[in-house]
Amino acid sequence: SENHPLWTEIDRVTLEQLHYAKLGVGEGGWDIFAEEGEMRMYKREQEIDGRVVDPLKAVHTVKGVTGHEMCHYFFNPDVRMEWETTLEQMTILESVSEDTLVFLQIHKRVWPAAQRDALFWSHIRSVPDARDSDGPRTWIVCNHSTDHDKAPECKNGKYIRVDLTVCMVCQTIVEPPKNGAEVTRDNLTCKVTYCSEINPGGWAPAAALRAVYKREYPKFLKKFTHYVYEQCKNKPILF
């Protein structure tokens, strides 16, 4: 897919998001708004022309799965409706390649905002790291809004189009078992960093939107990571 017109942007945005995900939340005005077990969610309050665009960064530690498995289920369109509760409809407009798809998603209405849709490319890749002796430990899925000639113009459509950039960066940590035994899921830990910037588009009351984000995002990430754990627990490990 290197010669696809979107490829340059896909490569640039994916690497930018990888770098951004790796930045800590120590500096840059992040404040924590949810903490449940190993999951911590941070936001920065940011408005762009009167719209709440609060960047979000979540970190989570999930035992028993690999980064490849976590990113595979996040990318895979076949299972999205099973964990993505904000979705009403999902269409693949283009399969750019094995690792890159263009989605049109219609999300459920989030009161009091009008209903929205999202048009974005989604790209999955492993991140080579010289230190990883036996295979890549870090995987990333990046979702970034795009235009597409197969999508309805949001003007005559009945949905407001959101503008989003999202990344799911997952790193596998293997704690080697004693006396050279085979690695089992008990030896696996997945470090998850989920970043999102959603410009809801159109008008939505800031306070109500922030209340929605505060309630919905923790639910979203908890449901997704729990779903992956359940899907993987009785399957062979996908490193």
Ligand SMILES: CC(C)(C)c1cc(CCc2ccccn2)cc(-c2ccc(S(=O)(=O)CCO)cc2)c1
């Ligand atoms: C309620 C809330 C959780 C904030 C929410 C509201 C809306 C609907 C659009 C929207 C945004 C703002 C206000 C009203 N509606 C979309 C999303 C959303 C979009 C995309 C992704 S993804 O990570 O790319 C996985 C693929 O779906 C995750 C979540 C979340």
